[in-house]
């Protein structure tokens with residue numbers, strides 16, 4: 001096995017399947033370490049932009065912190081043509097394709113990708129970075145991957161908002177299908193990753209990713225469930241104080257989880273489990289997390305408001321990711337109730353806002369906020385922090401719903417203006 005040696009002396013390149021957040025970061029970091037890397041993606045536009053060194057996503061660019069343009073001249077290539085991969089003849093394949101669709105785990109693209117690897121290379125090593133349902137490797141991959149290949153599972157934990165949490169600096173787990181390949185996988189991943197933890201096999205590594213996120217999923221759902229169970233108490237304050245205990249994190253009630261990882265984690269764990277009925281905690285977690293946004297919407301309908309401004313569409317602050325954002329179904333519900341909804345998120349233009357939530361973007365922000373009798377502050381983007389004073393000055397509503405606590409210092413202001421200020425998790429917020 002000369003995989004490591006061959007990529008270090010540049011006689012061989014690595015191939016990365018899928019050039020999104022995960023794949024492009026793998027490509028960029030390895031290329032930066034002077035490894036020849038080729039990215040394959042089915043999306044022609046993604047490939048054409050990347051060939052020119054263009055990264056469309058500003059958050060990702062910021063997170064990466066270095067340009068890929070220079071790397072393209074030396075080490076980095078992109079293609080959507082399998083023949084190019086065949087000619088390149090890479091020995092190491094990183095699999096970074098989507099493994100979920102519409103909020104549920106999906107193996108179709110993974111199976112397709114493994115088949116493409118088998119068609120384009122005769123032997124080598126496959127490192128799976130995509131999130132897997134526990135048991136996937138043994139159920140599908142072992143059967144599809146020929147005996148000339150070995151494989152490892154090395155899930156990712158990067159946090160694309162914070163550039164201290166990258167491929168280089170985050171603790172990373174990996175597990176291999178055979179122990180003889182483990183030292184080689186360690187050396188390969190060590191080219192980029194500083195903190196590696198060996199799992200005894202691929203199955204363990206595969207479980208770690210969905211289990212760790214399921215813990216967060218449960219915590220987020222529990223915060224909401226506690227608040228629903230104690231409707232007349234300030235559970236937000238209680239949970240803030242609970243979080244001061246040395247071994248407990250702080251989770252607040254609110255719109256619940258979104259994005260690629262957390263909402264799906266319990267689904268992955270449940271799908272892979274041998275005895276699913278034993279995981280009632282996760283079933284409840286999915287239920288409460290999926291419904292809390294609708295409970296918030298219902299509480300707003302009760303207030304008899306007519307025109308609602310929603311601030312924020314991303315599932316998380318300072319990120320342009322709306323995948324499984326709880327705001328989408330929240331808006332859908334209110335629209336069904338014939339309420340007029342408009343939304344402002346600095347990351348999305350009018351067309352994008354329309355495509356995702358089927359409503360218009362607020363044209364004049366923040367001045368235009370005076371036209372709404374309800375304002376829902378959903379996501380605390382830094383942009384909103386900068387505009388806080390103007391937002392407050394523009395308000396002319398009877399209800400202000402604060403999902404994040406961003407405006408809790410302004411209680412007196414709301415009182416003075418006669419605005420009913422509701423803070424997620426505080427007394428009678430629903």
Ligand SMILES: NC(=O)c1ccc[n+]([C@@H]2O[C@H](COP(=O)([O-])OP(=O)(O)OC[C@H]3O[C@@H](n4cnc5c(N)ncnc54)[C@H](O)[C@@H]3O)[C@@H](O)[C@H]2O)c1
Nearest residue numbers: 018019020021022023041042043096097098099130131156
């Ligand atoms: N984004 C995150 O924060 C994150 C974190 C940890 C793990 N993950 C996991 O990593 C995997 C990839 O996620 P991502 O965020 O990079 O997704 P992404 O949507 O940003 O990128 C996926 C890319 O794969 C391409 N693709 C789709 N089908 C393909 C195919 N058949 N062949 C080649 N390319 C194909 C798409 O065009 C897209 O460019 C998923 O399993 C996800 O759960 C994501």
